[in-house]
Amino acid sequence: MREFADFACALADAARGVTLPAAMRIGAIDNKVEGAGFDPVTEADRGSEKAMRGLIEYRFPNHGIAGEEFPDRPGRGRHVWSLDPIDGTRSFICGLPSWTTLIALLEDGAPVLGLIDAPRLGERYLGFGGTTNLITGSGTRPLKVSACRSLAEARFSTTDPYLFKGAEMEAFERLRAKARLTRFGHDGYAYARLADGTVDLVVESGLQPFDYQALIPVVRGAGGVVGNWEGGEDCSGGRLVAAATRELFDETVATLAG
Known part of the structure; x- marks a missing residue:
């Protein structure tokens, strides 16, 4: 799992390489919904997912891939990577900083590793093996939820x-x-x-x-x-x-x- 966690961080780095420059200058915005309604998608969504898919296909060719922007690629084993290149595209196209990249590793269909990357905020939340850590430029620290009960x-x-x-x-x-x-x-x-x-x-x-x-x-x-x-x-x-x-x-x- 440590190897997979390090690789998930490499995937997030690759996505940042596409999304951060794009966030400074929003390009064309397409609508995935025909008729009424609005479900935006940008080239940054597509480009960052392509970058992550390429790394997975090279490093773990037997792993499956399920992402938001492209058809699923079936795997030949227990593991599937789940990718949401820009979660919060509406925030992204409005120039707000709270959008994230979501990366999960599924083992036999269950998520065993999760990563929430917030590139504009410089924050990365990595959970696996019963622990979650926040990774920033200042270092890494373990996280714990509040004690709120009501x-x-x-x-x-x-x-x-x-x-x-x-x-x-x-x-x-x-x-x-x-x-x-x-x-x-x-x-x-x-x-x-x-x-x-x-x-x-x-x-x-x-x-x-x-x-x-x-x-x-x-x-x-x-x-x-x-x-x-x-x-x-x-x-x-x-x-x-x-x-x-x-x-x-x-x-x-x-x-x-x-």
């Missing part, structure tokens, strides 16, 4: 309240009413802040595997709890609850259920 004390984050519809919106409003404060717009970076103890709860819906697979080892390695809206561990439905403590997780699940 919604009344919780700092709650979700990317966008308008992603929730119908009954999900009603559930979100119940959470927002109970939480101490609510912050929006941070995408994967909110989970990094949860791992470092400055956010206590993140709840989202409609996530794709490349959106959440890197987040799980990072949060769990810092002592947090990650599961689905029903309280189980299967996140394949794309509805995630990430909480600092089991007590906060359980109260959140109960509140979502109404």
Whole structure:
């Protein structure tokens, strides 16, 4: 796993080589959604994923690759790399610094290593083997989630309240009413802040595997709890609850259920 962790950092470096220069001058923005709606993608999204794919294909030719911008490449073994080259493309094209690159290593379908890289902030969150560390230019330090156990004390984050519809919106409003404060717009970076103890709860819906697979080892390695809206561990439905403590997780699940 140490070898894989070092390689994940090399992948993040390669992605930074594409995304950081592009962040200084945003080029053409395409819309992946036809008709109404807006799902932006840039050449930086595509170019950084290509750079990471090239390294994986060279170093680990038997490993599978599943990314946001290109078709999956099946592997010939237990391992698959999950790539989200720019998580938070809306923030990226607005010149905001909170977008991240998400990298996960799956073993037999389960994420065993996760990396959240925040290039504009100079922060890298690496989780594997039951630990999570923050890597910056000043060094490396272990992370631990907060001790928050109740919604009344919780700092709650979700990317966008308008992603929730119908009954999900009603559930979100119940959470927002109970939480101490609510912050929006941070995408994967909110989970990094949860791992470092400055956010206590993140709840989202409609996530794709490349959106959440890197987040799980990072949060769990810092002592947090990650599961689905029903309280189980299967996140394949794309509805995630990430909480600092089991007590906060359980109260959140109960509140979502109404």
